[in-house]
Amino acid sequence: DIQMTQSPSSLSASVGDRVTITCRASQTIRTHLCWVQQKPGKAPNLLIYDASTLHGGVPSRFSASASGREFTLTISSLQPEDFATYYCQQSYSSPWTFGQGTKVEIK
Amino acid sequence: QVQLVESGGGVVQPGRSLRLSCAASGFMFSSHAMHWVRQVPGKGLEWVAISWFDGNNEYYADSVKGRFTISRDNSKNTLYLQMNSLRVEDTALYYCVRDAGYSTGRFDSWGQGTLVTVSS
Numbered sequence: 001d002i003q004m005t006q007s008p009s010s011l012s013a014s015v016g017d018r019v020t021i022t023c024r025a026s027q028t029i030r031t032h033l034c035w036v037q038q039k040p041g042k043a044p045n046l047l048i049y050d051a052s053t054l055h056g057g058v059p060s061r062f063s064a065s066a067s068g069r070e071f072t073l074t075i076s077s078l079q080p081e082d083f084a085t086y087y088c089q090q091s092y093s094s095p096w097t098f099g100q101g102t103k104v105e106i107k
Numbered sequence: 108q109v110q111l112v113e114s115g116g117g118v119v120q121p122g123r124s125l126r127l128s129c130a131a132s133g134f135m136f137s138s139h140a141m142h143w144v145r146q147v148p149g150k151g152l153e154w155v156a157i158s159w160f161d162g163n164n165e166y167y168a169d170s171v172k173g174r175f176t177i178s179r180d181n182s183k184n185t186l187y188l189q190m191n192s193l194r195v196e197d198t199a200l201y202y203c204v205r206d207a208g209y210s211t212g213r214f215d216s217w218g219q220g221t222l223v224t225v226s227s
Contacts, residue, residue: 034213036152043202043217044152055215087152091212094166096142098152 002026002090006099012107019075021102023088031066032092035073038101039084048073049091078104109133109216111203116221119193127221129186129203134216137161137181140206142214143188145199155201158186160209171197193225 003026013019023033031051038044046055051066061076075082083106088099115127129141143155156167156177165177176189186203200220207213 032212036214043219044214045217046213046215049207049213049215089152089214094157094212095168096154096212096214098154100151 001095002029002092002097004088004090004097004099006086006088006102008102009100010103010105012105013078014107015078015080017078017107019078019082019104021073021086021088021104023071023073023099025069025071025090025092028069029090029092032090033064033066033071034089034091035062035064036087036089036098037082037084038087039081044087047086075104109205111205111216111218113201113203113218113221116201116223118224118226120227121193121195121225123193124189124191125193125223127188127190127201127203127223129188129218131184131186131203131205134205136179136184139208140210141177141179141186142204142206143177143186144202144204144214144217145197146202146220147199153199156188157206157210190223193223195225197223198225199223 005024033051035048036044048064052064064073085101085103110132112130142157158177162179174192178187202220203218204214205216207215
């Protein structure tokens, strides 16, 4: 199975901050990488797919990139509604696997 | 808009069975693969199973293989998960999830989940 490792596991940030989350795959997944946002008590929502393509309706302050087996999610200016847990997920092959999550908390 | 509504969760003893359902609406159900993904409360996400768009193929996580069966009825726009020989470690919130296509592994719509608690 492909292992996905995220860092950090949590971070504290203020509204307006630039936030970066990293995810590393244990083997090549090309650009078959998704980012999923989960707000407390809610179901997850797809944010980004194919490593850098924004899902419909996702604000442009979210962006993502890939370099080899390393992937990055960036929020350019953190908004109150962005406080949530973010998961990376490889869509390269079954079994599809998730990172352990990064919880973004209010500083 | 896409709606996925799970039902069938509850409290069950170890070794017993439970059947989850997911009613889908707002899209062409028969054109999409469908998944079950679970989440232990307070923990991360774990993919469980996929049913291909036509129901002719399915794959499972090793943790549930041989105990769970995913199926679908495209005439009723409904996805199912038959869970047998349940274990305490199967306790989780089970999400019904739409695949963006036939089997892309991209989870583009999620239901609100149904909670399964396995406890004696």
